[in-house]
Amino acid sequence: MYKLILFDLDETLYPRSAKLMDAITERINRYIADQFGVPLEQAAELRRRFRSLYGTALRGMMEEGYPVNIDDYFEYVHDVELDGVLTTDPRLREMLLRIPLRRAVLTNSNIEHALRILRHMGVDDCFERVIDIRALSFRNKPDPLSYRIALEMLRVEPHEVIFVEDTPINTRAARAIGMTTILIECPPSPDADYFLDSVMDVGPLVAQLLGADGHSTSSEKSAGTRPMHGADVPR
Numbered sequence: 001m002y003k004l005i006l007f008d009l010d011e012t013l014y015p016r017s018a019k020l021m022d023a024i025t026e027r028i029n030r031y032i033a034d035q036f037g038v039p040l041e042q043a044a045e046l047r048r049r050f051r052s053l054y055g056t057a058l059r060g061m062m063e064e065g066y067p068v069n070i071d072d073y074f075e076y077v078h079d080v081e082l083d084g085v086l087t088t089d090p091r092l093r094e095m096l097l098r099i100p101l102r103r104a105v106l107t108n109s110n111i112e113h114a115l116r117i118l119r120h121m122g123v124d125d126c127f128e129r130v131i132d133i134r135a136l137s138f139r140n141k142p143d144p145l146s147y148r149i150a151l152e153m154l155r156v157e158p159h160e161v162i163f164v165e166d167t168p169i170n171t172r173a174a175r176a177i178g179m180t181t182i183l184i185e186c187p188p189s190p191d192a193d194y195f196l197d198s199v200m201d202v203g204p205l206v207a208q209l210l211g212a213d214g215h216s217t218s219s220e221k222s223a224g225t226r227p228m229h230g231a232d233v234p235r
C-alpha cells in the first residue's frame with residue numbers, strides 16, 4: 001500500500017516553461033567561470049559534464065577536488081527573481097492537499113532555495129518534510145544512497161512511495177529500487193512508470209492508482225501495467 005508521495009522541487013512542482021532553472025543554470029555557469037577563471041562557454045561545458053557524471057554541478061566540483069564554498073555557491077546560484085516567474089496557483093495547493101498520502105519533497109538543492117520556492121507558490125505547508133542536499137550529506141539524486149537515506153528519514157519502504165520527478169535519470173534510479181515513478185514533461189520511456197504533462201495531473205493519477213485496488217504494489221505494476229500518458233488521465 002502506498003504511504004507517501006515524494007516530489008522533486010525544481011521543474012516538477014512548477015513547469016519548465018517558467019524558465020527559472022535557465023536563470024539558475026546561467027548563474028551556475030557564471031559561478032564556475034568566475035571561480036576557476038575560465039570563459040563562460042568552458043564553464044558551461046564543465047557544468048554539463050559534472051551534471052551528467054555526478055547529478056549536480058556542486059557534486060562534480062566536490063568529487064573532482066575543485067575548491068568550492070558551499071554556502072557561497074548556493075547563495076550565488078539561487079539569487080534569482082521569483083516575482084513574475086513563478087505564480088501562486090491555488091489549484092496546485094488544492095491538488096496536493098487532496099492527495100490522501102503523506103507528502104514530502106526531495107531536492108538536490110538546498111533547503112533555503114526549496115522553502116523560498118515553496119513559500120512563493122503558497123504550498124510550503126503541504127509537505128511534512130523537505131529533504132535537501134545537506135540532509136543527504138551531499139549525496140544527490142540519482143545516487144541510490146540518496147534515496148535510501150531519504151526513505152529512512154521518512155520511515156517508508158520504496159514500494160510504499162510514489163516518486164514524482166522531471167529528470168529521467170532520477171526516476172530510473174528510483175524505479176530500480178522499487179518506487180513507483182511519475183515523470184513530468186517527458187516522453188514515455190523505460191525510465192518511469194507513468195508520464196504526465198503537468199504536475200496538476202498527479203492528483204487524478206494517484207487517485208486512480210489508489211482506487212485501482214487501494215493497495216497497488218510495485219509487483220503488480222511490473223506485472224504489466226502500461227505507462228500512462230497525461231492525455232489518458234481525466235482532468
Ligand SMILES: [Mg+2]
Nearest residue numbers: 008010011166
Ligand atoms: Mg527537477
